[in-house]
Amino acid sequence: MHGMSEKSAAQGGLRERKKRATRAALAEAAVRLAAEHGAEKVTVEAISAAAGVSVRTFFNYFDTRDDAFVVIDAEAGARMRQAVLDAPAALSPLQALREAMAAELAEAEQQHELWRLHARVLHASPHLLVRTLGAHMADETELAEVVAARIRAGGATASAPPPAFATDEERRGALDLYPRLLAAVAGTAVRISVEHWCARQEEAAFLDVFQEVFALLAAGLPAPPA
Amino acid sequence: MHGMSEKSAAQGGLRERKKRATRAALAEAAVRLAAEHGAEKVTVEAISAAAGVSVRTFFNYFDTRDDAFVVIDAEAGARMRQAVLDAPAALSPLQALREAMAAELAEAEQQHELWRLHARVLHASPHLLVRTLGAHMADETELAEVVAARIRAGGATASAPPPAFATDEERRGALDLYPRLLAAVAGTAVRISVEHWCARQEEAAFLDVFQEVFALLAAGLPAPPA
DNA sequence: TGCAAAGATGCACACTCTGCAAAATTACCT
DNA sequence: AGGTAATTTTGCAGAGTGTGCATCTTTGCA
CATH class of the missing domain: 1.10.357.10 (Tetracycline Repressor, domain 2)
Structure with a gap:
């Protein structure tokens, strides 16, 4: 047992934290770009660039382009x-x-x-x-x-008159x-x-x-x- | 004013009737193909071919491929x-x-x-x-x-006790x-x-x-x- | 019959999304 | 540390989706 004592804040290893960060960055970038230019005009390329990852990585996190505008808070x-x-x-x-x-x-x-x-x-x-x-x-x-x-x-249970079933x-x-x-x-x-x-x-x-x-x-x- | 008296059955000119027919044909083809092969494996090309129109025409009727599986009855x-x-x-x-x-x-x-x-x-x-x-x-x-x-x-109006508003x-x-x-x-x-x-x-x-x-x-x- | 409006089509092109394999990063062990 | 395995990132090729535009065909109407 090492230093895996804190479990309140950003729990998990470096890997999971980075993944969450990347996902959050993509989602936030998507929303900000959509708010500015309109959702239809925001390409996956733009979102990925704003989040600092490749286009391919975007699709590792979201099945669909639209999903990036939708999830925001996964938990x-x-x-x-x-x-x-x-x-x-x-x-x-x-x-x-x-x-x-x-x-x-x-x-x-x-x-x-x-x-x-x-x-x-x-x-x-x-x-x-x-x-x-x-x-x-x-x-x-x-x-x-x-x-x-x-x-x-x-x-x-049954605050109102309980519905009777045949x-x-x-x-x-x-x-x-x-x-x-x-x-x-x-x-x-x-x-x-x-x-x-x-x-x-x-x-x-x-x-x-x-x-x-x-x-x-x-x-x-x-x-x-x- | 001419002969626009019937409004019960298939109303409208030849144009509108053909459009409705084409739309219905596309929708039905889409559903039947999806039922057989799974929705994800049905391409627009296949639907269009089954309905006897071009791919381009498909997109004149539906904004999205998925829309063809969805509307069925427009009225x-x-x-x-x-x-x-x-x-x-x-x-x-x-x-x-x-x-x-x-x-x-x-x-x-x-x-x-x-x-x-x-x-x-x-x-x-x-x-x-x-x-x-x-x-x-x-x-x-x-x-x-x-x-x-x-x-x-x-x-x-207000069958139940009418909610009082401040x-x-x-x-x-x-x-x-x-x-x-x-x-x-x-x-x-x-x-x-x-x-x-x-x-x-x-x-x-x-x-x-x-x-x-x-x-x-x-x-x-x-x-x-x- | 002939003209105008509307629909259908082909083509070019941008964008979305998916395998696949290589490169980079992280985890974990001695 | 150092090394190996697991995981993630990335580029690339390619299929499929969706759009604008010019053209051709069909329909509506006089």
Whole structure:
């Protein structure tokens, strides 16, 4: 045993640290260039040059050019899953997810500049927003599993009148379905919150919009007054 | 004014009909080839050849190769919007959307072969599912506008206790937010329904899954029993 | 029939992305 | 240290995607 004592900060060997640095450099370069010249006009060559690596290396890190505009923070998903697991047992799944996402979003918003740049790039070219959605979708399955684990562990079971099932099989199907649906809807909620917040030129605090969206979901999307 | 009286069946001149035919031929060729050889191994050249047009023409119809696997029915969105507008005023927005989507899905399922082929292709390569999502997202904005129009017209206003707003501005923001959220969540609901139905090898009727998902949404995503 | 508009096509060209093998870098051992 | 194995970076060749432009064919219409 040598000096592998610190595991709080930049853990891992030189190799992993360099890889993370390169990946981050590529992603940041991509976003900055896209914010300046428009995403469509940014070539892989330009991104690679800005990050100080070869074009070939770019494709060692990202399967697609667009992926560089999309991932930004690769560990966000894992952090969120942990937060869901760590949430107080009294919270319903929807509430737990809301808290976990709010914390993650609040943290992301602290890196102000890059975050807003990223939001602007996505807003400027919707097809990238779709890719972002797709990236989140990859996490969606894992997030659903965490939610399922939480439910099995028995956190805030059936706060509302528990839906009655006709057959056991039907209930089993629902238990499989519910976590997936919850994870997917939560992701959609984030997206709509960002879009609405962007559309209104940030006249309201982002977290307020986010909370309102979750309130609507928890209320079952009731019809608003005309 | 001449003979532009028929508007029910294959309307439009020879030009438009040919364009629709070419587009449909390309889309169908793409799906069939993808179902047989795997989507990644199908080149634009092969699709174009199967549809009897040049490669260049393919790109006159689709911006991207992947788009050919995604659109299938270009008018589905418009039909659904019309259905939302035509729904009985007694239905809540969520219910109206559920009915419209159920009708559209039931119709799509009647073309059995191509529909299932399409579902299989999308299930085989998730990144195409993302593109499909994206295509639906393009409709999402228009769908949201239709929902907003329905609400303004005053269909089933505030069935649940109407959420109280602190300020007028807050209510205005919510009115703008609600239709977007509803459209997006409904799209997500369809996706999850299809995924869950596919994952279970079609052991349940698709429309039953779909109905269950909407029931969960209407109930505010309550925690299921552990 | 003839003219104008719109679509289809071929061609050149830039860009994306993938193997493959060689060179450079890091990890780990004595 | 020094050396070897593992991993990463890089260049290169090549297939495939996507675009602008000029040309040719088809359709719409008088």
